[in-house]
Amino acid sequence: LERRIFMAKNITGKDFSENHENMMDYMLTIHNITKDLSEICFNKNGRNNKDSLTFQQYSVLELVNDMGDDCILNKLASKNCVSKASFSIMISKLEWLGYIKRDNCFDRRSSKISLTEKGKNAYLAKKEEVENYLANLFNDTLDEEDIKTLEETMPRVKKVFDKFKK
Secondary structure (H helix, E strand, O other), X not given: OHHHHHHHHHHHOOOOOHHHHHHHHHHHHHHHHHHHHHHHHXXXXXXXXXXXXXXXXXXXXXXXXXXXXHOEHHHHHHHOOOOHHHHHHHHHHHHHOOOEEEOOOOOHHHOEEEEOHHHHHHHHHHHHHHHHHHHHHHHHHOOHHHHHHHHXXXXXXXXXXXXXXX
């Protein structure tokens, strides 16, 4: 904890109060839950089972699904905070696996990208698996009061985290 406080002081130039220390612990807890979820629900490296999605592949399918008709490689890369070159490699692999398709455009970076039927099915199946995992985790771990607290506070926490996107 002292190392994290030292690092935070160096980054911001400010002293951290106990509330900030707690915030860092909360962030670490959220990170660990996300990491656990990734390890349980997703193929770690894409090599063990070519029909099982990695977390990164699922994230791309989710973005393509959410963006709908406005889905172009350049926009996808900027939304994912990844270089266009790196993202192009990911898109090519997903295209090769049959999860997405590009329209026929001379400049592949400007081509419209959409989910294939296989991509839609894989995305929806993985989304359901993740939702079921989280529901079971919550039901097995939390009591009714804990769930009510989360339901009341998570919209406010999301609103705060959304400020980091700007």
